[in-house]
Amino acid sequence: MKNRAAYFGVFTALALILSYVEILIPISFGVPGVKLGLANLIILIVLYKTDWREALLLSVVRIMLAGFIFGNMFSILYSLAGGVLSLAAMALLKRRESFSVVGVSIGGGVSHNIGQLLVAMIAVETYQVGYYLPVLLIAGVLTGFLIGIISGEVLKRIRQIDLAMK
Amino acid sequence: MKKNDWILAVVIVVIAAVILLFQFTRGNSGSGEVSVSVDGGVFGTYSLSEDQTVDINGTNRLVIENGTARMEWADCPDQICVEHRAVSRVGESIICLPNQVVVSVVSGEEAELDGVVR
Numbered sequence: 001m002k003n004r005a006a007y008f009g010v011f012t013a014l015a016l017i018l019s020y021v022e023i024l025i026p027i028s029f030g031v032p033g034v035k036l037g038l039a040n041l042i043i044l045i046v047l048y049k050t051d052w053r054e055a056l057l058l059s060v061v062r063i064m065l066a067g068f069i070f071g072n073m074f075s076i077l078y079s080l081a082g083g084v085l086s087l088a089a090m091a092l093l094k095r096r097e098s099f100s101v102v103g104v105s106i107g108g109g110v111s112h113n114i115g116q117l118l119v120a121m122i123a124v125e126t127y128q129v130g131y132y133l134p135v136l137l138i139a140g141v142l143t144g145f146l147i148g149i150i151s152g153e154v155l156k157r158i159r160q161i162d163l164a165m166k
Numbered sequence: 167m168k169k170n171d172w173i174l175a176v177v178i179v180v181i182a183a184v185i186l187l188f189q190f191t192r193g194n195s196g197s198g199e200v201s202v203s204v205d206g207g208v209f210g211t212y213s214l215s216e217d218q219t220v221d222i223n224g225t226n227r228l229v230i231e232n233g234t235a236r237m238e239w240a241d242c243p244d245q246i247c248v249e250h251r252a253v254s255r256v257g258e259s260i261i262c263l264p265n266q267v268v269v270s271v272v273s274g275e276e277a278e279l280d281g282v283v284r
Contacts, residue, residue: 103171125206137182141175
C-alpha cells in the first residue's frame with residue numbers, strides 16, 4: 001500500500017513517454033486517426049498486474065496529461081471515449097478468463113476505435129462517419145494484436161514482480 | 167494465444183469485410199452529387215458531372231473534377247481531409263472534424279420508384 005503512489009507515478013510517466021514516442025514515429029496506416037496505441041501497453045500491464053480500477057485511473061490521468069501537453073480539448077474528448085470504452089471491454093474480456101492478453105488487447109483496440117467513431121458521429125451529427133467503421137475495426141484488430149503480443153512478453157518477464165497495490 | 171483470441175479476431179475481421187463488401191457493391195455513381203453539410207446543417211449540393219470549385223464558409227475548398235470530389239484546402243491544423251483520397255461512390259465521404267464539414271456522395275436520382283403495389 002505504501003508504494004502505491006510511487007508505482008502509479010512510474011506507470012503514469014511510462015504511459016506519457018509512450019504517448020510521446022508514438023507522436024515521434026509517424027506510422028501511417030493510410031487512414032485518419034489510426035494509431036498504434038503504444039500507451040495501451042502500460043494500461044494492459046497495469047490491468048493484469050493490479051486491477052481495473054488502477055488501470056482506469058491511469059488511463060484517464062494519461063489521456064488528460066497527454067491531451068494537455070500534445071493535443072487539445074477536442075483530442076481529449078476523443079481519447080476519453082476511446083479509452084474508457086476500451087478499458088471496459090478489456091476488463092470484461094479479462095474477467096472471462098478464456099482470453100489471453102492478445103485477445104484482451106484486440107478487444108481493447110477495436111472498442112477504442114468504436115468509441116472514437118461514436119464521438120465523431122455525435123460531433124459532426126452525421127452517420128456518414130460510419131463509413132470508416134470496417135477500416136477502423138481491422139486496424140483495431142491489427143494494433144491490438146501487436147500490443148497484445150508485446151504485453152504478453154513483458155508480463156512473462158515481470159511475473160515475479162508483485163505490484164499488488166492493495 | 168488461446169483459441170478464443172483467434173475466434174474474436176476472425177469474427178471482427180469478417181464483420182469488417184462484410185461491411186466493406188456491402189459498401190463496394192453499392193457501385194459507382196456516374197452522375198451522382200456531393201452533399202456538403204456544416205455543423206449538421208445542409209450547406210449545399212453539387213453535381214459531380216460538372217467541374218467546379220466550392221468554397222465552404224472560407225474554411226474549406228472543395229474541388230470537383232472528372233466525376234470525383236476532393237478537398238483541396240482547409241484551414242485546420244491536421245489536414246486530414248486534404249490528404250483524403252477523392253470520393254465518387256455513393257456513401258463515400260470526406261470529413262473535416264475541426265470545421266465540422268462533411269462532404270458525402272449521394273445518389274443523383276432521388277430514390278426513384280419503379281412502381282408501388284397497393
